Amino acid sequence: MSVEQILILGVNHKTAPVAVREKLAFPDIEVPLAMLAEVPGCEEYCFLSTCNRVEVIFTSSDPEKSTRHIRSFLFASSDLTEEEAIAYTYLHQGTEAITHLYRVAASLDSMVVGEPQILGQLKNAYREASERNCTGVILNRLIHKAFSAAKRVRSETNIGSSAVSISYAAVQLAKKIFGDLKNKKVLLAGAGEMAELAAEHLVAQGCTEVIVANRTLENAVKLAKRFKGKAVSLAELHEQLEVVDIMVSSTGAPHLILKKDEVLPLMRTRRNRPLFFIDIAVPRDLDPEINEIDNVYLYDVDDLSQVVEINKSDRATEATKAERIVLDEGLKFLGWLGNMALAPTITDLRKKADEIRLAEMEKTLANLDLSEKEVKAIDKLTSAIINKLLHNPILHLKDDCHSDTKQLKLDMIRRFFDLDSQK
Numbered sequence: 194m195s196v197e198q199i200l201i202l203g204v205n206h207k208t209a210p211v212a213v214r215e216k217l218a219f220p221d222i223e224v225p226l227a228m229l230a231e232v233p234g235c236e237e238y239c240f241l242s243t244c245n246r247v248e249v250i251f252t253s254s255d256p257e258k259s260t261r262h263i264r265s266f267l268f269a270s271s272d273l274t275e276e277e278a279i280a281y282t283y284l285h286q287g288t289e290a291i292t293h294l295y296r297v298a299a300s301l302d303s304m305v306v307g308e309p310q311i312l313g314q315l316k317n318a319y320r321e322a323s324e325r326n327c328t329g330v331i332l333n334r335l336i337h338k339a340f341s342a343a344k345r346v347r348s349e350t351n352i353g354s355s356a357v358s359i360s361y362a363a364v365q366l367a368k369k370i371f372g373d374l375k376n377k378k379v380l381l382a383g384a385g386e387m388a389e390l391a392a393e394h395l396v397a398q399g400c401t402e403v404i405v406a407n408r409t410l411e412n413a414v415k416l417a418k419r420f421k422g423k424a425v426s427l428a429e430l431h432e433q434l435e436v437v438d439i440m441v442s443s444t445g446a447p448h449l450i451l452k453k454d455e456v457l458p459l460m461r462t463r464r465n466r467p468l469f470f471i472d473i474a475v476p477r478d479l480d481p482e483i484n485e486i487d488n489v490y491l492y493d494v495d496d497l498s499q500v501v502e503i504n505k506s507d508r509a510t511e512a513t514k515a516e517r518i519v520l521d522e523g524l525k526f527l528g529w530l531g532n533m534a535l536a537p538t539i540t541d542l543r544k545k546a547d548e549i550r551l552a553e554m555e556k557t558l559a560n561l562d563l564s565e566k567e568v569k570a571i572d573k574l575t576s577a578i579i580n581k582l583l584h585n586p587i588l589h590l591k592d593d594c595h596s597d598t599k600q601l602k603l604d605m606i607r608r609f610f611d612l613d614s615q616k
Contacts (some may be wrong), residue, residue: 196288197287201251201293202251202282203246206245211494215476216268229251234254235262250335256286295339298311301519308359331530338526342519350515376401378401378402379437380406384412384413388443389416402437430450440469445474449477449480468489473493475494479491534603542587546610
């Protein structure tokens with residue numbers, strides 16, 4: 194396979210606002226994987242979807258056609274034109290795709306550089322794809338090596354030590370609103386990983402009471418128990434908003450769970466005490482117009498990027514080290530891919546040389562009366578001659594096997610030794 198047949202098509206926090214990204218949200222992973230199976234030319238594929246990115250990692254025998262179809266299905270449920278879809282997406286191909294994936298896994302492409310969540314999300318996406326036989330030899334190797342690159346970055350740099358997660362960035366905003374989070378009450382809408390991380394940070398900063406509201410009460414009870422809080426159903430959301438100070442929402446619901454006209458009467462009951470909303474869900478859980486209400490503060494995942502800027506300078510040196518690791522791991526994969534392309538030609542070359550050797554031996558030995566020991570000696574001698582003759586051509590093929598001249602070398606060797614005459 195050519196390296197140019199490896200591609201990544203997607204959108205992220207850099208290329209598209211949350212209003213666009215939420216149009217690409219797929220609640221069920223089976224849907225995009227099933228759709229990718231029908232894409233012309235698409236051979237192997239993996240679908241990654243987080244609050245900050247949606248990416249399709251794939252290999253294709255017809256990259257242009259596959260790219261066109263994948264972009265079309267990603268935006269099928271949106272009201273965007275084809276021109277707008279092209280403007281919001283990015284396409285990485287070949288070496289760029291490999292480097293991009295390794296940077297994503299190592300959290301160098303995240304809104305919060307160094308945050309650890311993306312690696313777990315990539316592992317989950319890969320597991321879903323591999324369990325459904327959507328990946329093969331190329332993507333299996335590529336993604337596993339992305340995990341290795343991320344592991345090296347974690348162990349050989351301090352990029353994670355000064356990084357903050359999206360949830361922690363949200364807590365930093367809360368501290369700007371309230372000054373001190375001691376004795377503040379928190380409502381978590383949703384009991385997933387993001388809500389749990391937010392609760393950890395909020396409790397660490399002094400929040401004394403955690404209330405978990407979830408559609409599945411059992412999940413709410415489990416999370417609430419961890420923080421010695423209480424669990425309620427989503428139907429009790431309005432009632433709880435009368436007493437809490439902060440609400441973190443990450444339900445994964447396909448529609449808004451709270452609108453402006455529902456919050457207005459609550460503020461009267463609260464006597465206008467400040468209420469801070471953190472919407473880290475994609476699609477968004479909370480009506481953006483809520484922010485227009487006095488003493489109500491609403492931030493979504495895009496707003497958190499302002500907090501992220503704080504640690505950028507501290508991470509710059511470590512990120513530079515991490516980029517070198519990514520480059521090194523990318524070159525290793527290219528070497529492996531190049532050797533994969535070489536393998537059939539080297540096998541054919543050795544096979545043809547051995548066929549000629551055996552045929553000539555058979556003709557020669559037919560007219561001689563030699564002992565078994567003498568025949569073995571001639572067999573060993575001719576094998577050694579063939580190996581020495583092929584040594585330099587094979588070294589020539591392997592030298593810089595990931596360079597632009599690789600295919601030219603392969604074609605030249607196949608022509609010189611007439612390896613395709615029987616194919």
